[in-house]
Amino acid sequence: MHTVLRRAALGGTAIGLALTSMPGSTQQSAAPIARYTMDAGTLSGMAAMAAGGNSLALLRGGGGGAAHQLELRLGSTRTATGAPAADHFMPPAAGLGQSVPLVTPINQAANAPTVPGAPQERQMPSGKLYLFWGCGEHAGPGQPVVIDFSKMAKGQIPPGLLASGVSVPGEWTITRANSNTFGEWPNAKSGKTVPASASLVGDHRIAGNYSPEIAFHLDHDFMAPLQPRSSKLPGGAHGLSWNGLPDATGYYAWAIGAKDMGRSQPNEMVWWTSSATKQFGGMLGDWLSPAAVAKLVAAKTVMPASQTSCTIPAEVTQLGGENMMVQLFGYGPESNFAYPPRPTAKGAVWKPEWVARVRFRSNAMVLLGMPAMGGLSGGDDGDASSQGQQQPTKPKCKGLKGIAQRAAGLCE
Secondary structure, rough: OHHHHHHHHHHHHHHHHHHHHOOOOOOOOOOOEEEEEEEEEEEEEHHHOOOOHHHHHHHHHHOOEEEEEEEEEEOOOOOOOOOOEEEEEHHHHHHHOEEEHOOOOOOOOOOOOOOOOOOOOOOOOOEEEEEEEEEOOOOOOOOOOOEHHHHOOOOOOOOOOOOOOOOOOOHHHHOOOOOEEEEEEOOOOOOOOOOOOOOOOOOEEEEEOOOEEEEEEEEOOOOOOOOOEEEEOOOEEEEEEEOOOOOOOEEEEEEEOOOOOOOOOOOOOEEEEEOOOOOHHHHHHHHOOHHHHHHHOOOOOEEEEEOEEEEHHHHHHHHHHHEEEEEEEEEEEEEEEOOOOOOOOOEEEEOEEEEEEEEEEEEEEEEEOOOOOOOOOOOOOHHHHHHHOOOOOOOOOOOHHHHHHOOOOOOO
């Protein structure tokens, strides 16, 4: 089940990679010896299920209704003496033991791994994709844009596709390709997972044999989980609403689906985004800095932090069906550290030994036709059969919607 959910979660990313190019990383004038990134995510709904959380608890919401994720990357200009080795030493409240290992891939020259399920070169998806954008009961003028993948493979791209008044700002990244020595977690060496009760507040230290020691104190913690709700409106549109997060800087949503979603590769799919500027995928599904989000909010590509609702146009579900997969992103704060600190004197040259960045994000994935995450009625969670009670006959689970219904115990 988790494999299916992971593929669904990556659906928008995969199509985005086929339609857009990822922004390049920016370079500093005086490059540090080591760079470190720590991306902390909160997952709710089916996104948390895909991460391996308890299915029933995640669907019901509440205290156990979220999962946490960490992505750690260390890049250095140095070459290790001997086998590369590095560890991130965590505060006790993180629940990950004393440290987690940052493993260096065997092939240092390789580029970052390709997103699973993403269309590869000369492997464009077949069929058509209908693109819609913007919040409202009905689609705006010029919609949908129809993408015929057989024509795209021949270089016939519709004019003005993905055009907007602002490009998605690129955030500097750490990869195997732009580092002399590289380490990452999660990895195959460590089977640890981040507990739902984990806290990142406290002292962090990264030490290894190919970079200066990095140390910082983190005050921010994992964001609260998003709890999206949807309801069908009289005209056929769907109202989407969610709980506002106090530390959110902005929100972005997309929905993807097909009436024949049960097929391995539907001939016709629909992709909708909340952006008013026809921006799909790419970096919008990543962690974004508050500065980048502010620019995107001003351009009406990302919804402001004060907005907690968006209407999915009726035309979207007419073509894509009412069980579309919806992803909602809440972008959060960012903490930056460096040693030595950036000088304040005018004209001073800054040559940091290391820089570190910690970003936060909350992400929920739900089926449009399902009850709200955390909104499923729940009495006794116990197993009735263990109490000598006869279990009622349940209907058979069908299609993508059945994945969530089976997890909730509503079908079999």
